[in-house]
Amino acid sequence: MAIYQAAAPPEFFQALRKASGKRAEGGVYTVELTLWMMMRQRLDPKGTLSTTVQDVAEGRPQALLPAHKRLAEGTLSSNTGGYCRARQRLGQEVAVQLGDRIFNYLMADVPEALPGLGRQVFLLDGSSLDLPATPELREAYPPAENQRGPAHWPIVRIVVAHDVISGFAMQPCWGPMYGDQRVSEQALAAEGIGQLPAGSVVVADRNFGIFSTAYDADRRRYPVVVRLTDARARHLLQGRLPQQTDQRIDWTPSRWDRAHHPDLPADAGVRGRVIACQVTRQGRTVQLYLFTTLELPPQQIAELYGYRWNIETDLRSLKQTVHLHSLTARSVDMVAKELVLAVAAYNLVRGTMYAAAHAAGIDPRQLSFSRVQDVVNACLPSLTAADSPEAYRRVLDRMLRRVAQCKLPRRPQRPSYPRAVWARRNNFPKRKKP
Structure with a gap:
């Protein structure tokens, strides 16, 4: 709650209304409250509209509630129609601006990834x-x-970048995965890289x-550390695949690259290094071929x-814990708003972890x-109901102490085994039409 209010103070919403030429909302569900409710909905285990409406009906969060007769009398309807209409009225650009403000606010205090690197690193x-499966989304x-x-089921492809230290996520980039307008992960990555803080390293x-x-x-002056396939490494190293090397190269586009990217200039090229090394983890040796534009020793690369690997667990948290894998939006506009605000809600939890x-x-x-999300959900009612700064601070300090206790266990190495699942019988026929 404190992160949300610090990243998006009342002046931010006043500026939005002034820029759009709109007056302040007269109902209960103002822009600032609706945005908070949509993020709160993502953090709730049920994740329904009803759960967040019940919070408001109970007078939470006090700091965001407008002066309204229904709230003062305690007669606000517990139905979700008003909240649903407020979600639909909310502009997509407002959600994007809020997500950017939360991300930039949290990233302001994140240190460099390695001592002396002087840069932040994003995965x-x-x-x-x-x-x-609505007609609009299927199209x-x-x-x-x-x-x-x-x-x-319609399928959307997304690309995200996470800070290596804190796990904070940038705004996602997305597009159709199939169809005539499908976009590749590489094309979405090119769009996303431009949103990163200047000079950040991309891994x-x-x-x-x-x-x-x-x-x-x-x-765009973003250094990279990317892994190469064996075939691409062999091409760049002129047919060799050594176990250990640190060789400078000038990477130029192939005929395939130019065929798929006709806008590449004639002199396009990237000067960097190909590093070959072996790493051992849990008794297993892996051969790596890395390309980088950083001037660091191979060991640091x-x-x-x-x-x-951290981004694999970050994506799991986004999809499973914040329910990004089960979007319920039924229109293109609402999908965009839910995607952006789900990542913003994820960053609020990450901000609590970082603090x-x-x-x-x-x-x-x-x-x-x-x-940590369990702790946040348990403490949010007390935080949003606090009637004084002192009461809020007491609850916040107690929450942060409990969050610091949520350490991952140090498990011993587990034996590997073939992946298999028990079959589930299903006697019903499969549907062939929507």
Whole structure:
């Protein structure tokens, strides 16, 4: 709650209304309250409109409630119609601006990723989300299709970047995964890289270890550390695949690159290094081929790439814990607003983790996102009902102490085993039409 109010003070909303030429809302569900409710909805275990409406009916959060007769009398309807209409009225650009403000506010205090690096490092990766099968969404985000025809669920492809230290996520970039207007993860990455803080380092896996991604980042002055496939590394190293090397190269586009990116200038190229190294983890040795434009020793380049695994758990937290995998929006406009505000809600929890870890002198990555979210959900009613700054501070201090206790367990190495699941019988026929 404190992060939301600090990142988006009343002056921010006043400026939005002035820029749009709109007057202050006369109803209960003002812009600032509606935005908070949409983020709160993402953090709630049920994640329904009704749960957040019940909070408002109970007079929470006090700091965001307008002076309204229904609230003063305690006669606000517990039905969700008013809130639903407020969500639909909310402009997409307002949600985007709020998400940017929360991200920038939280990133202001994040230190450099490595001592002496002088830069922040972001982990880049993509995923996909299923959407409700409405006609509008099926047209905008077509389902997958094979020789048997189209599937049922619309699918949207997203790319996000997370800070390596804190886990804070930038605004997502998204587009259709299938259909004539489909976009690749690499194209979305090029859009997302431009949103990062100036000079940030981009770390990504083999899916982004291609010329176009390296070139887009380099021309915008974003250093990269990307993993290469063996075939691409062999090409760049002129047919060799050594176990250890640190070789400077001039990476130029291939015929395939120019065919798929005809806008590349004739002199397009990226000067950097190909680093080959072996890392051992849990008794397993992995051969890595990395391309980087950073001037760091190979050991530090490998260390930076080693943090890449964190984005896998970050995406899991976004999709499972914040319910991003089950968007209920039924229009293109509402999908955009829910995507942006779901990431903003995720950043609010990450901000709580970062504040608690800083106070306790521990690494924010040592804390469990899911357990911290449980603490936040348990403390939010008391925080939003606090009637004085002193009462709010007491609840906040107690919450941060509990958050600092939510450490991930140090489990011993578990034996590997083949992945398998028990079959579930289903006697019902499969539907073939919506």
